[in-house]
Amino acid sequence: MDAALVCHVGYAIDGQPYVIPTLHARDGDTILLHGHAKARTLLHAGAGNPVCIAVTHVDGLVLARSIFNHSINYRSATLYGAGRLLTGRDEKMDALFRFSEKLLPGRWDDVRPLTEQGFAATAIVAVDIDDAAAKIREGMPKDEPEDLGFPTWVGVVPMRQVLEAPLADEHTPPATPLPGYLAVPTASPGDWRWAGATQEA
Amino acid sequence: MDAALVCHVGYAIDGQPYVIPTLHARDGDTILLHGHAKARTLLHAGAGNPVCIAVTHVDGLVLARSIFNHSINYRSATLYGAGRLLTGRDEKMDALFRFSEKLLPGRWDDVRPLTEQGFAATAIVAVDIDDAAAKIREGMPKDEPEDLGFPTWVGVVPMRQVLEAPLADEHTPPATPLPGYLAVPTASPGDWRWAGATQEA
Incomplete structure (x- = not known):
């Protein structure tokens, strides 16, 4: 979960499923979901309804000797719980x-704080995790023993998400130093930038 | 949709939402979902129930002058339809x-074909798209005019998914040539590897 920037949140409203990509954070075993104060699906969850939260990291293509054994390498987590809207200031x-x-980390202190308007325009829903499942596929293809001599290239093509060089906007004076949290050495191994998305040097 | 390797499929079963990461392909306005022949959620969709299919590409971090205007750049699509299990051979x-x-593209001809067992173990559900929505955020942060002089670094940190150098498995003889479809120039611009995930040189 921590290695993902965005999760996909599933809602069931009157028998209709919805899946909404959503920014998330975590507080222990509680997932925090972030959205507009008027977002219908998020408010549905905030009213105590069940949600399903999924994150998936795609780590590579898996090329086998048979079509059937082709796959992808991935890490996924699926969490279940009911939402509650945070209302206390x-x-x-x-x-x-x-x-x-x-x-x-650290950005909070470098920017203009929240206004009352911005605070009111944002909804946060907390989901205490009731149940969860994780799946991982990694490594080389698993071919049938009788296929091992089949003459074709077999292996894995690794995939990863990378951050590229930061681009300043036109109002940032050229002499403005790049904040430390945008430099590679500040990212810790638990950081999503390193766990799921590796920052390029 | 074509630029995504994996989608997140939402199901509503007895009021409970489920979100399952799933490989997908497309045939015109029909999305094809791929899974195990015994996957409960996929078979639920295949019985004519509604699904919601979401894909999201995260393209960058957006650092603004106020906390509230921080965002991410992304491209997302959400599709709605009812599933039907493909049963015709x-x-x-x-x-x-x-x-x-x-x-x-081209891999099909390079590997051992499907066996009857493999064919039977795979379920394909077709979803004719009834409704769809797309959202895109791109470019620099949108700060309030009164914030433009706030002294901090502001801009975008682009993110992308990349393929790394292919790794052959231990049963692939060292002289085996790398297939053309794993070399950079064979990937066409419409290919997901170029649209969502850019292959590194």
């Missing part, structure tokens, strides 16, 4: 800080 | 071929 502000810290 | 084989061609 302190718990909501704490959640917003967690989102900021997850995205870029 | 020809339509199912055609779908499997489309999956293979989407993953790696």
